[in-house]
Every structure is written in structure tokens, then in C-alpha cells.
Amino acid sequence: MDGKIPEGLQRLLRQKLIDAVQRPLPQLTRRDTWIPRIPGKTLAVIGMRRSGKTTLLWQQVGERLAGGAERDWLPLVSFEDERLLAQSPGVELLDHLLETFFQLQPQVRTGQPRGCLFLDEIQRIPGWEGFVRRVMDTEPIDVVVSGSSAEMLSSEIASSLRGRAVEAVVFPFSFRECLRHAGLEPQQPSSHWSSAERSQLAHQLELYLQRGGFPELQQADERSRRLLLSSYVDSTVLRDVIERHAIRQPLALQWLVRQLLSHGGGSFSLNRLHGALKSQGLAISREHLAELVDHLESAFLIRCLSVVGGSLRRRMTLPRKVYPIDPGLLPLYELDGRSNLGHALETVVLLELLRQGAEVGYLRTSEGFEVDFHARFPDGRRELIQVCADLSDGATRRRELRALQQALEEPIGAGAQARVITLDRGQPSGEWPEAVIWSSALEWLLQA
Numbered sequence: 001m002d003g004k005i006p007e008g009l010q011r012l013l014r015q016k017l018i019d020a021v022q023r024p025l026p027q028l029t030r031r032d033t034w035i036p037r038i039p040g041k042t043l044a045v046i047g048m049r050r051s052g053k054t055t056l057l058w059q060q061v062g063e064r065l066a067g068g069a070e071r072d073w074l075p076l077v078s079f080e081d082e083r084l085l086a087q088s089p090g091v092e093l094l095d096h097l098l099e100t101f102f103q104l105q106p107q108v109r110t111g112q113p114r115g116c117l118f119l120d121e122i123q124r125i126p127g128w129e130g131f132v133r134r135v136m137d138t139e140p141i142d143v144v145v146s147g148s149s150a151e152m153l154s155s156e157i158a159s160s161l162r163g164r165a166v167e168a169v170v171f172p173f174s175f176r177e178c179l180r181h182a183g184l185e186p187q188q189p190s191s192h193w194s195s196a197e198r199s200q201l202a203h204q205l206e207l208y209l210q211r212g213g214f215p216e217l218q219q220a221d222e223r224s225r226r227l228l229l230s231s232y233v234d235s236t237v238l239r240d241v242i243e244r245h246a247i248r249q250p251l252a253l254q255w256l257v258r259q260l261l262s263h264g265g266g267s268f269s270l271n272r273l274h275g276a277l278k279s280q281g282l283a284i285s286r287e288h289l290a291e292l293v294d295h296l297e298s299a300f301l302i303r304c305l306s307v308v309g310g311s312l313r314r315r316m317t318l319p320r321k322v323y324p325i326d327p328g329l330l331p332l333y334e335l336d337g338r339s340n341l342g343h344a345l346e347t348v349v350l351l352e353l354l355r356q357g358a359e360v361g362y363l364r365t366s367e368g369f370e371v372d373f374h375a376r377f378p379d380g381r382r383e384l385i386q387v388c389a390d391l392s393d394g395a396t397r398r399r400e401l402r403a404l405q406q407a408l409e410e411p412i413g414a415g416a417q418a419r420v421i422t423l424d425r426g427q428p429s430g431e432w433p434e435a436v437i438w439s440s441a442l443e444w445l446l447q448a
Contacts, residue, residue, distance in 0.1 A: 005096045009087045013100040016084075020075035025062050028055045029181040029215070032174065034357060035060070036166035042132050044157050045146035047170035048300035048325050049240075050232050052215045053146040054078070056170055057118045060144055064116060073108050073115030073141075075101065079124045091127035094119075098135065111140030123147035129160035136164050148240065148300075171351055172326040173213030175445045179204060181218055190443045198442075202425070205442050209344040212328020229332055233257065233301065240299035241292075252282045253292055260293070260302055260322045261333035265343040267319035300325050303350065308361035308374045309412035321362055323347045341423065342389040345441055346372060349387045349421055352445060365410060369403035374412070382416040384408065387441075391420070391428040404436055 005013070033056055035043065043060070045053045061074050077097065079085065084093060101117065102108060108115040117135075122128045122145040132143050157165050179185040184204060186193060193201070211217070214232065217225045237257060242250055259273065270293070274286045296302050305321040307314070324330060327344040334340060350373065353360050357378045363371040373385040384407050386400045400420060407413035418436040422428070427438045 005099065006087065009084075009093075009096060010100060012083055012087065013097055014104065016077055016081070017075050017097075017101055017104055020077055021072045025065075026058055028058055029173075029177060031056050031059060031170070032177060032355070033168050033170050034355070035168050038166050040136070042136055042142070042161060042165040043144045044161075044165045044167050045144065045170060046157075046167055046300075047148070048172070048232075049148040049236055050214055050216060051170045051172045051300075051325075053148070053170045054120055055215070056168065057120055057144060057146055061118060067113070069113050070115070072105055073113075074118065076118035076120060078120040080121050085124065091125060091131050094125060094128060094131040098131075098139075109140055114140060114142055116142040116144060119143065119145045121147055133161060133164055148236075169354075171213070171355060172328075173215055173218070174352060174355060175205060175208050175213075175348065178208050178213055178218065179446075181215070186446060190446065201446070202442055205423075205445070206341075209327055209341055209348060210331065212326040214326060214328060217328070225328070226332060229328055233261075233329065233332075236299050236301050237296075241295045244299075245291075245295055247292070247295075249282070249284055249288075252277060252284045252289075255280065255282065256289070256292055257296065257301070258333060260296065261324055261329055263322060264324050264327075264330045264333070264340075265321065265346040267321050269319040303354070305350075305360060305362050305373075307364050309363065309410075318364065323350050325351070342387075345389050345421070345423060346387040348445070349373070349385065349441070353385075363407050363412060365403065365406045367406060369399075369406055371403050371407045371413075374416070384413055384416045384418045386420045387422075388420065389423045391422050391424055394430065397428055397430065401433060401436060405433060408435060 031052060045056050047053055057076055061076060064074055065071060087093075098117070105115065119128075124147075125131075128145070132145065135141065135143055157167060173181060176185060179201070182204070184200070186197065186201065190198075211225065212229075214229070217228055220228065237253065241247060241253065247253055255277065256273065259276070260268065270286055270290055274284070274289055277284055277289065293302075293304065297304055301324070303323045303325065305323070307318045307320075324347060327347045330340065330344055330347065334343075350360060353373060353375050358375040360373055360375050363374045363384065365371070371384050372387050373383075375383045375385060377383075384404055386404055388396065388400055391397045391400065404418040404420070408416065408418055419439055420436060421439045421441050421444055423441050425440065432438065
């Protein structure tokens with residue numbers, strides 16, 4: 001690396017590196033995020049703002065310490081520090097950081113055991129990808145990066161790091177993680193729960209469906225929680241969509257956000273949205289509208305599902321379904337301002353499937369019946385899943401089961417396991433087909 005480090009910047013970098021390795025590891029709620037284990041690859045921790053990426057970085061520091069790494073060789077540096085960007089806003093800042101790290105810890109270059117740089121909010125440094133590639137190719141240390149921006153997405157990382165990175169996607173707390181955070185995580189399988197414990201867990205699940213899983217909001221009062229959730233959405237839309245993509249029609253984007261989040265679990269078509277925008281006097285092309293939806297999904301604010309099976313034309317023509325990244329966002333945009341438990345439960349089931357690494361879409365049968373989720377798991381298993389808060393009504397039960405039974409008879413559903421997930425404490429009474437498993441949402445979400 002060429003060029004002398006400015007004296008003021010070197011003092012700042014030295015102090016940050018020293019502070020980083022002398023700071024005690026914070027006591028944080030352990031996350032269950034799946035981490036790919038591939039030697040020689042950079043780990044990129046990505047996800048929506050405030051979902052807990054920095055916590056996962058600290059968790060990785062702790063795991064390396066437990067594996068015998070030297071604490072002085074594991075600095076975690078955040079680029080949210082405005083002093084760093086003010087003195088050196090480009091990639092040379094990373095070069096100076098690395099040089100200062102090697103000056104402080106020259107033994108790191110022995111590579112036994114490997115040191116690691118943990119770089120938080122790295123997307124704030126233009127050109128960071130080239131730095132990471134170079135370090136991974138030429139230095140005997142690992143690099144772990146995190147970021148919230150749309151620049152830290154799968155497509156961006158795949159192209160910019162050229163096969164040198166693997167990703168860990170951080171979601172807001174799962175239900176189990178929420179319980180763990182509150183000190184209520186069950187230590188026994190469901191068959192050993194007492195009646196009191198089962199009732200307490202069921203109550204916690206209802207709270208989770210209403211409040212969601214953003215970590216810093218777990219103890220917040222209702223007014224503060226809604227205020228902060230709104231700020232999360234606004235910040236994501238402004239910084240990760242409007243600024244990132246130079247959006248020139250922010251009013252259309254804000255309208256789109258309200259429309260999509262107010263129909264959590266529902267379907268949408270670009271043609272209908274385009275027509276509704278025109279009726280509002282907001283002129284925008286259908287192609288640009290499609291780009292805006294993609295930007296919102298890329299920023300981790302929403303997840304969209306397409307129909308599975310059939311021709312590409314069919315998949316492109318049929319509506320997509322949309323879900324928020326956290327059930328706590330639903331009450332902010334529901335038209336009556338209250339949480340819909342059915343929509344919330346469906347959202348939670350989808351997010352759990354994604355955490356498990358499943359490829360998820362929805363299924364529509366030849367007779368027009370809809371199955372909420374078609375999930376293909378990493379081990380090759382497939383499940384057809386219907387989600388319903390309450391199956392006590394006979395007509396509702398028959399409708400949900402009919403869709404599953406018909407799907408099992410069609411090519412796309414053949415060989416899959418059919419499942420219904422509900423909030424009911426026990427399997428609903430009445431005739432039940434052998435081919436369909438009933439699962440309590442409480443037990444399914446806490447399965448080992």
C-alpha cells in the first residue's frame with residue numbers, strides 16, 4: 001500500500017482498533033441465523049436496517065474466540081463513525097485501516113490462527129468490494145462485512161465479489177429468538193410442556209404476531225414502537241431506494257409502499273397498481289413501477305412470491321403475493337389500524353420458511369384453488385402449506401383442505417407433504433384427510 005497515512009487519521013484508526021479489541025463482548029441475544037461455512041470466502045451479513053446485523057457480527061467474534069483465535073486479531077470496526085468518512089471517504093480509508101492493523105498486530109500475518117477484520121456498515125465506503133477481493137487474495141486474514149443498503153444485496157455481492165463471498169441474511173427476531181430475548185425460551189420439547197407453560201407461550205405468540213420481532217422494540221410501549229417502526233420504513237425507503245436509485249417520483253413510491261404493506265399476504269398485479277396510480281394523477285410507466293417493487297424487495301422491506309408450476313408466461317401473468325419483512329409492520333398499514341392475525345400468522349410462517357432456507361412460492365390449482373405456500377427445502381423435501389388462524393368454521397376448513405387435496409393430485413404437488421398450520425390449540429374436530437398434517441403454529445414455530 002502506497003502513501004503515508006495522515007497523522008490525524010492514523011491516530012483515529014489506532015484508537016478505534018485498540019478500542020475494538022479491548023471492548024468486552026456485549027451480552028446479546030444469540031441469533032439462529034444460518035452461517036455458510038466455506039473456508040476462504042468473505043462472509044457478507046445482509047438484511048433490513050435494525051434487524052440485528054451488528055449483533056451477528058459480535059456473535060461471530062465470540063465463536064472465533066471460542067475456537068482459539070486471539071482477541072487482538074478480531075477487531076470490529078463500524079463505518080457509521082462520521083470522523084472516519086470526513087477524513088478519508090474513499091477506499092484508501094480501508095487501506096489505511098489494514099496497514100494500521102498490521103502495525104499494531106504484525107503477528108497476524110503468520111496466519112495461525114487466522115485473524116479477521118469485521119467491517120460494519122461497509123457499504124458507506126465506495127469501492128469496498130475491490131479492497132475485500134484484494135485482501136482475500138493476498139493476505140492471510142479473513143474479512144466479514146455487513147451492511148443494510150441495497151448495494152449489499154445478493155445480486156450486487158455476486159457480481160462485485162465474483163464468487164469470493166457467501167451471504168448470511170439477518171431477519172428480525174423469529175418467535176423463538178423473541179422468547180430467548182425475554183428469557184422465556186422453552187428448554188423442553190412440546191410434549192413436556194405444562195399447561196401453564198403452554199398458555200404462557202400461546203400468549204407470547206399472540207403478542208409476537210402483533211408486535212413483530214425488531215430487536216430494539218421488544219420492550220417499547222405501543223406509541224414508541226409504532227413511531228420507530230415508521231422511522232424504519234421511512235429510512236429504508238429514503239436511503240436504500242430513493243437515494244440509492246435516484247428515484248425522481250418519490251410520491252409514487254410512497255403510495256406504492258402503503259399499498260403493498262396494507263395488503264400483507266394478499267396478491268397484487270402491476271396492471272392494477274398502474275391503473276390505480278394513474279387514477280391518483282401519478283404518471284409512471286408500468287416498467288418503472290415494476291422496478292420500484294423490485295427495489296423495495298431488494299431493500300428487504302417486502303418479500304414477493306410468484307406462482308410455481310406451469311409455463312413462464314403463466315408465472316409472469318398471474319399476480320404475485322406480497323408480505324412485509326416483519327409482522328409488526330402490518331398494523332401500521334392495515335386500513336383499520338389493527339393487526340389481522342391471519343395475515344400476521346401467514347407472514348410469520350413465510351419468514352420461518354425463508355430462515356430454513358426454503359425456496360417458496362404459492363400454488364394455484366387447475367380449478368383455481370390457492371395453496372398459500374409451496375416450499376422446497378435444501379434437502380429436497382417439498383411441502384404444500386395452508387395457513388389459517390382459526391379452522392373452527394366448517395366452510396373454512398373444507399376450503400383450505402380442498403385446495404391442498406387438489407394440489408396433491410396435480411403434477412406440481414405430487415410427492416409433496418401437505419400441511420395446515422393454525423393457531424388452534426388442538427386439531428379441529430371433524431373429518432380430516434390422512435394425507436394432510438395438522439400443525440399448531442406454536443409447536444411448528446418452536447420445533448427443533
